[in-house]
Every structure is written in structure tokens, then in C-alpha cells.
Amino acid sequence: YVRQLAEAGFAEYQTNRIGENRFATFTSEEGMVHLTYLAYNQSLSIITAPLDATVLFTPEEYDGSTKVTENTLGIISLDYSHRDVTDGNGMSYVITLEDGRYVIFDGGYAQDAERLWQYLNDNNQRADGEIVIAAWILTHSHGDHYGCIKEFVPRHGKDVTVEYVMANAASSTMVAEGQYDTFLTSSLPSLMRQMGGSPKLIKPHTGQSFTFCNVTFEVMYTHENFYPSVLPYLNDSSTVMRMTANGKTVLFTGDCEATASSVLVNMYGTALHCDILQVNHHGYSGGTKALFDAVSPSVAMWTTSQAAFDIRNSDKWIRTPNKYLVDMVGLDHVFVADGPCKLLPMSYDSLDDVTEYHFSTEQRMTQ
Numbered sequence: 001y002v003r004q005l006a007e008a009g010f011a012e013y014q015t016n017r018i019g020e021n022r023f024a025t026f027t028s029e030e031g032m033v034h035l036t037y038l039a040y041n042q043s044l045s046i047i048t049a050p051l052d053a054t055v056l057f058t059p060e061e062y063d064g065s066t067k068v069t070e071n072t073l074g075i076i077s078l079d080y081s082h083r084d085v086t087d088g089n090g091m092s093y094v095i096t097l098e099d100g101r102y103v104i105f106d107g108g109y110a111q112d113a114e115r116l117w118q119y120l121n122d123n124n125q126r127a128d129g130e131i132v133i134a135a136w137i138l139t140h141s142h143g144d145h146y147g148c149i150k151e152f153v154p155r156h157g158k159d160v161t162v163e164y165v166m167a168n169a170a171s172s173t174m175v176a177e178g179q180y181d182t183f184l185t186s187s188l189p190s191l192m193r194q195m196g197g198s199p200k201l202i203k204p205h206t207g208q209s210f211t212f213c214n215v216t217f218e219v220m221y222t223h224e225n226f227y228p229s230v231l232p233y234l235n236d237s238s239t240v241m242r243m244t245a246n247g248k249t250v251l252f253t254g255d256c257e258a259t260a261s262s263v264l265v266n267m268y269g270t271a272l273h274c275d276i277l278q279v280n281h282h283g284y285s286g287g288t289k290a291l292f293d294a295v296s297p298s299v300a301m302w303t304t305s306q307a308a309f310d311i312r313n314s315d316k317w318i319r320t321p322n323k324y325l326v327d328m329v330g331l332d333h334v335f336v337a338d339g340p341c342k343l344l345p346m347s348y349d350s351l352d353d354v355t356e357y358h359f360s361t362e363q364r365m366t367q
Contacts, residue, residue, distance in 0.1 A: 019271030023207020088305025100126035107148025139254030141181040161197035170237040245346035
């Protein structure tokens with residue numbers, strides 16, 4: 001099929017291989033074609049779109065001359081005060097790139113907008129003082145993930161420069177009745193018009209990769225890998241990405257339920273291995289023994305409060321085998337998104353290299 005595309009005048013934009021799976025994106029004046037070959041079921045998926053409706057990432061040239069800081073994974077603690085103590089969800093990660101730009105995953109609740117603003121300001125290392133967000137990645141359309149950006153942009157959208165927003169929204173026909181949320185399709189475009197920098201919206205597809213400075217993000221799964229079946233939960237539309245920086249790997253699973261976890265394991269098997277795992281769906285559900293075994297992380301990150309973590313790791317919790325992961329041989333540390341933010345340099349030699357960031361008292365009073 002690739003040869004046929006080339007003969008038809010399509011140019012190779014990007015190719016990738018993860019495990020035994022092959023991925024390729026081609027373009028021509030007539031449009032974009034993205035191919036996914038999955039070895040486990042020997043399937044070829046073909047996704048097409050007109051070029052005027054498609055944003056393709058522009059590869060960056062980086063030689064280290066603009067380095068001002070270290071690549072750092074910020075595990076952002078959220079404000080759980082508006083939630084029941086046992087219901088601490090939400091998700092927010094901020095990656096600081098060597099040139100001082102940020103990559104944001106989700107952001108958390110609406111109540112976390114000012115906390116994110118404070119974090120970006122206090123940790124900004126750029127000489128020009130500008131807050132530049134290389135990419136704001138939205139995993140899926142649930143309020144505890146998009147609430148922050150929905151509140152942040154009207155307040156501070158023009159105070160930052162956003163280069164890309166990444167989101168792949170499932171269509172309403174692909175999600176079980178009563179599960180759909182329209183934020184990514186109906187609200188996000190208008191919010192982007194309120195952001196500084198005139199950001200471009202990228203719809204990422206499985207197998208594509210995006211490199212900012214020397215940090216690469218690979219798309220490991222989107223709802224498209226579930227087609228033609230209907231997603232039982234909107235959580236299964238979460239875009240899963242693997243980040244590679246300084247030789248370390250981090251798997252962000254969003255809120256993937258057991259159904260999507262099974263697809264991931266089938267697709268990649270042990271090729272899913274990563275040093276750090278963001279545990280599915282706040283540890284409420286979604287993770288499976290097979291997924292945890294395949295990833296086999298040394299660090300696990302829970303996007304939840306300490307109180308909820310304690311409950312969801314008890315012997316009585318039956319929705320997901322969290323305790324299996326916590327007790328796993330080789331797992332060295334667990335981070336919970338509560339208390340001070342944890343800043344993990346991606347060049348870490350040990351977890352002694354982790355530092356903390358505390359939100360100010362004045363910020364908590366504003367909340």
C-alpha cells in the first residue's frame with residue numbers, strides 16, 4: 001500500500017515502528033493518509049483527511065544552544081477541597097523543556113487554573129520571561145481533565161504563547177449512549193482563539209511522534225484503534241502517549257479503562273515497557289495486571305489525592321489491581337498528586353534528585 005501511495009504521488013511525512021507494528025503518514029495535494037499496521041491481528045487501518053483540515057507538526061531543529069534548564073517532569077498536585085475526600089481525581093502534568101518551554105497534559109479541574117498559572121510563572125527559566133507552551137495535550141473530554149484549560153484561557157490565555165494544542169476527539173457515534181461529552185468538539189476551538197500565539201490544533205494518530213527540543217512524544221493509542229467497535233466508556237477514548245527524555249520513558253495512559261488496556265497489551269506486549277507509569281483513571285479503574293506487567297515500571301504516578309490513593313490501594317478495592325502494582329518487584333516509588341508538587345529531572349540518577357514546589361499561602365486563599 002505504501003508503494004501504491006508513492007506511485008500515486010504521495011510523499012512520506014513520517015514513519016515509525018513500535019514493536020512489530022508499523023505506522024506511516026503520507027501527504028499529497030489531495031490530502032493526508034495515515035496508516036497503522038497492527039501485528040497482533042494483522043490489520044491495516046487507513047485514516048484520511050483533507051490537508052486544509054489537517055495540521056502536521058513541523059519538525060524542530062535543536063542543537064542545545066538554547067538550553068536554559070533541565071528536562072523536568074512536574075507532577076502537579078491538585079486542589080481537592082471541592083471534592084469528597086474519597087473522590088480525588090483530576091490530572092495535571094507539566095514537562096519543562098531544556099529551552100524553557102512547557103508541555104502540559106490536561107491541567108486538572110477548573111479550580112486548578114490559578115495554581116497552574118502560578119506554577120508556570122514561578123518555574124519559568126526563559127531569559128525573555130515569556131511563558132511559552134509548546135503543546136497543551138488534552139487526553140479526553142472529561143471535566144476533571146479539561147476544566148483547568150476552560151478556566152485558564154479566559155483568565156490568562158493572552159498572557160501565554162501556545163504553539164500547539166493536541167486532542168483527538170471521538171465522534172458521538174463511537175461512544176456508548178450517555179457517555180459523550182462535547183467539550184473537545186464544541187468548546188475547544190473557541191478557547192484556542194483566545195490563546196496567545198495563534199496555536200494550531202493537531203489531531204494525533206497512533207504511531208505518530210512529536211519532538212520538542214530533545215523530548216519525544218509517541219502516540220501509543222487513540223480511540224481509532226478500537227474502531228469499528230463502540231467504546232463502552234468515554235474514558236477509553238483517552239489518547240495514550242509515551243514520552244522519552246534523557247533516556248527515560250514515561251507512559252501517560254489518561255483514563256483508559258480495562259478495554260483500552262487490553263488493546264494496548266495486544267498491540268505492544270512488552271514493547272510497552274517504560275520507566276514511569278501514570279496509572280490509569282486515577283487508580284479508580286482501568287489498570288490490569290497484564291498492563292502493569294507489560295509496562296513493568298520502576299515509578300508509578302497516581303493522579304489522585306492521598307486519601308483516595310489509600311482507599312484505592314486497600315485489599316477491599318476490587319476495581320483494578322492497584323495493590324498488585326504497588327507490591328510489584330522492581331517498583332521503587334509511588335508519587336501521589338497531593339501535597340507539594342514533585343519535580344523529577346529526567347536525567348535523574350536516583351529519586352533523591354526529586355525536588356518539591358509549594359503553592360503559596362496567598363494562592364490557596366485566592367482559591
